[in-house]
Ligand SMILES: Nc1nc2c(ncn2[C@@H]2O[C@H](COP(=O)(O)OP(=O)(O)O)[C@@H](O)[C@H]2O)c(=O)[nH]1
């Protein structure tokens with residue numbers, strides 16, 4: 001069932017500002033510029049719900065969107081943005097780890113990776129870290145419109161092999177933020193996984 005209602009709720013620079021109710025939440029994570037905000041817009045069929053940008057590194061907070069009055073979609077700060085200071089990066093790293101480890105309402109992390117490239121060091125570290133801490137996640141390969149269709153299965157296989165090597169068993173989806181219908185499978189998975197029903 002398509003999402004009918006989606007609204008921006010708040011921007012949390014740290015955990016103390018997160019909503020204090022118990023609605024399930026789904027975090028969207030990944031490298032800066034991988035398309036987190038665009039995928040959120042495509043999922044919710046909104047053009048400008050989440051702010052997208054060609055200038056990476058803009059999201060410095062956890063941005064909360066309330067979906068169908070039932071659950072939260074959380075746009076997380078991207079990693080790998082070189083232009084912020086080391087100090088700022090490590091502060092963010094700490095805060096994000098705290099969020100991922102301590103936030104009880106967090107049901108699932110959606111890790112976005114650019115389908116055109118082999119997952120980078122930061123992606124691999126992040127995937128391993130999630131695996132080690134048994135944080136539920138799935139992998140979403142975005143920007144599939146940017147490569148030819150016959151290459152898609154091969155790219156997916158590559159990522160699955162990498163996950164196998166890490167002893168991680170999670171679903172892998174292929175999407176394009178430019179093709180909203182490519183979100184249907186991911187959306188169903190999220191709703192089922194987090195037991196969200198209307
Ligand atoms: N062609 C194409 N461009 C995309 C896709 N997803 C995101 N983009 C573009 O990539 C850039 C970064 O997207 P954004 O959502 O701001 O990335 P974020 O930093 O991860 O939130 C923007 O210029 C988007 O228009 C996609 O699936 N296909």
Ligand SMILES: [Mg+2]
Nearest residue numbers: 036037051059
């Ligand atoms: Mg963004």
